[in-house]
Amino acid sequence: MTIRVVVADDQEVVRAAFSVLLQTQPDIEVVATAADGVEAVGRSREQQPDLVLMDVRMPNLDGIEATRLLCAGDPAPKVIMLTTFDLDEYVYNALAAGASGFLLKDVTAQQLFDAVRVVAAGDAMLAPSITRRLIAQFATPRPAPRRTPAELTGRETDVLQLIAEGLSNQEIAVRLVITEETVKSHVSRLLAKLSLRDRTQAAIYAYETGLVARRQGWKR
Structure with a gap:
């Protein structure tokens, strides 16, 4: 096509x-x-x-x-x-x-x-480090949530955090010791649950809700 x-x-x-x-x-x-x-x-x-x-x-x-x-x-x-x-x-x-x-x-x-x-x-x-730097610098995080969003499972939250770090599906699979197909399934489900269009919106969501800041100790 x-x-x-x-x-x-x-x-x-x-x-x-x-x-x-x-x-x-x-x-x-x-x-x-x-x-x-x-x-x-x-x-x-x-x-x-x-x-x-x-x-x-x-x-x-x-x-x-x-x-x-x-x-x-x-x-x-x-x-x-x-x-x-x-x-x-x-x-x-x-x-x-x-x-x-x-x-x-x-x-x-x-x-x-x-x-x-x-x-x-x-x-x-999202792979280039430059994209991660931009999102991290210009996103305005909200207060970190006290718990994982109810819509997501623990594994989906792990995948979301790694998406925000700019990792590819293959890299996420290696990090979490799961198959790439499993990663793709988690990505599809978390996007649907959070009504997000793609991985870019997922990364922005992770920064704005404080998920990445909380995990990495990121400070502005």
Whole structure:
């Protein structure tokens, strides 16, 4: 199945570079490009892409608001944010708005291809340490809960905490000494129980409720 992509960035060189790279892949098709947030929303609604590569800082309508509008739609495309800086303060807000992850603009071609495929498949870009750092820095944790959320089992809570640390399913399986298929089952169940869309939202939930802070002794 071909992954249909819209590339939105106010820099023409960046738009062109990402578009050309993506078009080299037989399973990825760039169906439109956009120079600002307004165009990104309009082109996406016209083309109904599977995924949007969205720059954070754009004129007329920034990437955060554009992401919020797109993710509130039905159907809603997946969104990967593009940013120049690894500690861009806007990225956390974009994740909270519905983005499934983000990439730095100096990403390698293979990392770009992998990210598009992973997010289009319904996962989130949480593996890079940079993502964990952003969520940890800009999430505002609520007071740590006195007990594990009633909806989750103890094992599901363990998996949630490790998702927030940025571990992949394979890494979680090794850490908890269980199979990768079991991890996938736990992830699916905890997302459903907490009404979360993907792993990015799960990580944000873990930080905001204090689960990760409590486990790691993280302090602001």
